[in-house]
Amino acid sequence: MLLKIVKRPEPSRAMVYLTPLMALVLTVVCSMGVFTFLGVDPVEALRNFFIVPINNAYGASELLVKATPLILCAIGLSVGFRANVWNIGAEGQLTLGAIFGGGLFVYLHDVDSVFLLPGMILLGAIGGALWAGIPAFLKTRFNANEILTSLMLVYVATLLLSLLIHGPWRDPDGFNFPESRMFSESATMPLILEGTRLHFGTILAIIAVLGTWLMLAKTLVGFQIKVIGAAPKAGSYAGFSQKKIIWFTLLFGGAMAGIAGVSEVSGPVGQLLPSISPGYGFTAIIVAFLGRLHPVGIIFAGLLMALTYLGGETAQINLGLPVAVTGVFQGMVLFFLLACDVLISYRFALNRTGRVSG
Amino acid sequence: MMIGTNLTTPRHDDGSKRGPVRLKVHNLSLDSHEQFGIDLNLINFDVRGGEVMGIAGVAGNGQVELLEVLSGEMLCDEAEHLLLEGTPIGKLNPTERRELGIAFVPEDRLGHGSVPDMSLTDNAFLSSYGQKKLISNGLINHKKSTQYAEEIVAKFDVRTAGVTHTASSLSGGNLQKFIVGREMLQDPKLIIIAHPTWGVDAGAAAAIHQAIIDLAENGAAVLVVSQDLDELFAISNRIAVIAEGRLSVSRDIKEISIEQIGLLMGGTEGSGSQKEAQSVA
Amino acid sequence: MTSKTIASVLGAVAVAGSMLVSANVSAQDKVGFVYVGPIGDHGWTYRHDIGRQAVEKELGDKVKTTYVESVKEGPDSERVIRQMAADGHKIIFTTSFGYMNPTLKVAKQFPNVKFEHATGFKRSANVSTYSGRFYEGRYVVGKIAGKMTKTNVIGYVGSFPIPEVVRGINATALAARSVNPNVEIKVAWVNTWYDPGKEGDAAKALIDQGADIIMQHTDSPAPLQVAEARGVWGVGQASDMHHFAPKAQLTAIIDNWDRYYVARAKAALDGTWKSQDTWAGLKDGMVEMAKFNEAIPADVIKLAEETRDGIINGTIHPFAGPIKKQDGTVAAKEGETLDDGTLLGMDWYVEGVQGKLPK
Structure with missing residues (x-):
């Protein structure tokens, strides 16, 4: 072997920033090969995938609309992941947020008040946090694995929404179809840009990112999260309570997902339906890792993932590419990122002994 | 010898500067929750201000459990088992203990x-x-x-x-x-140090030993837990042995030899007087 | 990276990006299709795509067809529909109930584009609705099922308890019990249109509960494949699925959109398109029965064919009285027939269906 892999004395900070870019470049290069193989002009395909969806103001606004719930969920999840608390149930917490927030409208649908929407958002956060509190309780009290509990609660949440939509919360004027009333003006997210679907939820996402950055970088609880995740024994040595951090990170993640849920139903969806999310809570896990669990990274990762969805649709419409192209792209980005991540802790060196090593 | 380091054997002055009892460990018993843990059994010792108290023992005789309970990573069954200048601290967490002026250097850096x-x-x-x-x-x-x-x-x-x-x-x-x-x-008023120079080069070890001595001279109470008898004999004023979760009576360093401590660590009976062996209680 | 660097990098990307943009001029008019599942579902979406191919074949010199698969109902669908409307499509077919509100929203903003929404009930000046009287096919199948079942339990894999699905269950029950009063229908709800894993699991559960005939209102062949593996009967949904279950498939209810799609595309192109509601069945060929399984006895096949012909020539109506609801009340007396309005809003089970509908 000409090259060998050598551990770095300490993790390379430069590589932490470079590897996502390297992964992107490798994905672009590799996908050009895929497109050629499919018989499509690779440059045209890339253009349709990355540029065309956002080449006008409307497209850019759609990108933000799609990225908003991803970023909200991912920022909440990232805090937990840093502390080794594996919340896989953001999809369920998002659903409960929609239920709680949307439920307020269902019962107060005649009310025309400026406090209705803020109340819905607050309730959405509470609903999501409550749902995440269940795995937190089970973990701190019974040491139940939060991956399993939070994931299984996703199905419970979906069925709960279905129960409500088909039953007591069904729109009386809806011909018995399972949907709630359309949300009124005072229950709808205000638009930021007329003529687009860009709504206040995006502002909430930005606030969430900034707040999380502040918390992680500057507060004691943020420090505790990082230490407990990196070296739990050091955390206990420092007197940091693992149980408190488990509760905090799960409630925080749940609240963020809950806000994402209520933002979606009071924004682009406009009502409660049996299916209000195409899996944002799960995709957000990818976004969180793609963004290196760092608030700024998550913004870029959320935008990138959203772009792959939009690009996939554009590629289907304009070039007749198959729907699988979206999944292939996302898979490649993740794959190359994981591969390039090796370079953070290791580097290549020439094997100078001249012999085959290993 | 390492180039460029000044190796002086740390000297330890004894006795005259010792103050009142800072830390009192009183009838401390604790059942270990670990599968291969050692239960602590009626541990009693004092550490005074200005003195270095050494606890010797072969690894795996309860040091880990004792250190955890002293640092607050593990809580006592009753608060009175640990007294800091008379105040019961057995139920306080590490942060609260630090507020009272206790510091810890754990085994794994x-x-x-x-x-x-x-x-x-x-x-x-x-x-x-x-x-x-x-x-x-x-x-x-x-x-x-x-x-x-x-x-x-x-x-x-x-x-x-x-x-x-x-x-x-x-x-x-x-x-x-x-x-x-x-x-x-x-x-700190009281500092607890585990294996201060394990895996450490000679120059750094000497510096650490001197720092421990200096700290004691300035009035702090120092507790050192170690396997290294040479180290303990160089820096301690008093010494005790931990074996199978029990602590021997502590002795002034001048009244006992390395060989005797070594035998106590090995857990042998009948060397020296009967009193010797029975006092591991 | 400093924020200045980031800003300038983004700026460079934006400039480079805008330079790569070229005007998207289409030479041909476009006909768009939005699918809720993959074409490979060999079911609902697959049949819509066959319809699309018919449009390509008939009008390929005048139009280009485009399609997007697996578009989730909700905000994603609104984006896709709008993207098509903004980009030279003359007529767009949105092929799932959940696309209703997004279709209407986009239609409002693009008054010159025509929209066709499948299985919906809201229309506007440029939005039509269309659906098939699939329940007619269910009725034919119900007769066969009533005769063929030995355990008297028919298992039904349901997607969502919306009227369309309930209609299908009820038609099956009425037909089956008309030839075999002991038949019961058991329903398992999977809360999705397409999820082979869940659909298959539901079929397994129903078979474990005694069903020896499996029917479905979901889009993949999974329930049929389970039926084949377990040696019970099944019915193909939306398309002929017998190559997935050569022994098990009794018949299939086939959705045939070809004629409708070609006609509507033509109308959009030559300006004769008007907003309307179409609800066609066996008579107009929108619903077809697949070849009957050879293992079915000749007299049962004859019964099925007679039923089918009767529906076509109007002598048989699947929802002709007497019809008793599950709760015992009378929905239709002897000689009465349920009208379309009642059918469209059907939210109650007939006698013979087990379980409760969510209220």
């Missing part, structure tokens, strides 16, 4: 005493933020933390490229000096 991938500044903050007031207005004061880290590096001669580098980038000896320095510069 990487992963327990420090977070390997965090900077020295962050690692300085880790255990000292309360005592050194590194939090202002609810936010971490990064500048003050950096200054503290740099003070540690300067005073304890830690060889590093800078306090922004990670703990894992330091050699064993330098990291140990850093952690010891971090704890000592908090001006």
Whole structure:
């Protein structure tokens, strides 16, 4: 072997920033090969995938609309992941947020008040946090694995929404179809840009990112999260309570997902339906890792993932590419990122002994 | 011999400066929850201000459990088992114990005493933020933390490229000096140090020993737990042996020899007088 | 990276990006299709795509067809529909109930584009609705099922308890019990249109509960494949699925959109398109029965064919009275027939269906 892999004395900070870019470049290069193989002009395909969806103001606004719930969920999840608390149930917490927030409208649908929407958002956060509190309780009290509990609660949440939509919360004027009333003006997210679907939820996402950055970088609880995740024994040595951090990170993640849920139903969806999310809570896990669990990274990762969805649709419409192209792209980005991540802790060196090593 | 280091055997002055009892461990018993843990059984000892108390023992005889219960990572069944200047502290957590002026250097420097991938500044903050007031207005004061880290590096001669580098980038000896320095510069009333120079080069070991002696001379109560008898005999005023979760009666260092301590550590009976063996209780 | 660097990098990307943009001029008019599942579902979406191919074949010189698969109902669908409307499509077919509100929203903003929404009930000046009287096919199948079942339990894999699905269950029950009063229908709800894993699991559960005939209102062949593996009967949904279950498939209810799609596309192109509601069945060929399984006895096949012909020539109506609801009340007396309005809003089970509908 000409090259060998050598551990770095300490993790390379430069590589932490470079590897996502390297992964992107490798994905672009590799996908050009895929497109050629499919018989499509690779440059045209890339253009349709990355540029065309956002080449006008409307497209850019759609990108933000799609990225908003991803970023909200991912920022909440990232805090937990840093502390080794594996919340896989953001999809369920998002659903409960929609239920709680949307439920307020269902019962107060005649009310025309400026406090209705803020109340819905607050309730959405509470609903999501409550749902995440269940795995937190089970973990701190019974040491139940939060991956399993939070994931299984996703199905419970979906069925709960279905129960409500088909039953007591069904729109009386809806011909018995399972949907709630359309949300009124005072229950709808205000638009930021007329003529687009860009709504206040995006502002909430930005606030969430900034707040999380502040918390992680500057507060004691943020420090505790990082230490407990990196070296739990050091955390206990420092007197940091693992149980408190488990509760905090799960409630925080749940609240963020809950806000994402209520933002979606009071924004682009406009009502409660049996299916209000195409899996944002799960995709957000990818976004969180793609963004290196760092608030700024998550913004870029959320935008990138959203772009792959939009690009996939554009590629289907304009070039007749198959729907699988979206999944292939996302898979490649993740794959190359994981591969390039090796370079953070290791580097290549020439094997100078001249012999085959290993 | 290492080039460039000044190796002096740390000398330890004895007795006259010892103050009142700082730490009293009274009838401490604790059942271990670990599968291969050692139960602690009626442990009794004192540490006075100005003295270095050494606890010798072969690893695996209850040191880990004892250290955990002293640092607060494990709580006592009753608060009165541990008394700091008369105040029961057995139920206090590590943060509360630090507020009372207790400092700890744990056995494992990487992963327990420090977070390997965090900077020295962050690692300085880790255990000292309360005592050194590194939090202002609810936010971490990064500048003050950096200054503290740099003070540690300067005073304890830690060889590093800078306090922004990670703990894992330091050699064993330098990291140990850093952690010891971090704890000592908090001006503790009582400091508990586990295996102070395990895996540490001779120059750093000498520096650490001198720092321990100096700290005691300035009035702190020091408890050292170690396997290294030479070390304990060099720096301690008094010494006891831990074996199978029980502690021997502590003795003045001048009244006992290394060989006798070694035999107690081995758990043999019948060497010396019967009293000797029965006093491991 | 400093924020300045980031800003300038983004700026460079934006400039480079805008330079790569070229005007998207289409030479041909476009006909768009939005699918809720993959074409490979060999069911609902697959049949819509066959319809699309018919449009390509008939009008390929005048139009280009485009399609997007697996578009989730909700905000994603609104984006896709709008993207098509903004980009030279003359007529767009949105092929799932959940696309209703997004279709209407986009239609409002693009008054010159025509929209066709499948299985919906809201229309506007440029939005039509269309659906098939699939329940007619269910009725034919119900007769066969009533005769063929030995355990008297028919298992039904349901997607969502919306009227369309309930209609299908009820038609099956009425037909089956008309030839075998002991038949019961058991329903398992999977809360999705397409999820082979869940659909298959539901079929397994129903078979474990005694069903020896499996029917479905979901889009993949999974329930049929389970039926084949377990040696019970099944019915193909939306398309002929017998190559997935050569022994098990009794018949299939086939959706045939070809004629409708070609006609509507033509109308959009030559300006004769008007908003309307179409609800066609066996008579107009929108619903077809697949070849009957050879293992079915000749007299049962004859019954099925007679039923089918009767529906076509109007002598048989699946929802002709007497019809008793599950709760015992009378929905239709002898000689009465349920009208379309009642059918469209059907939210109650007939006698013979087990379980409760959510209220």
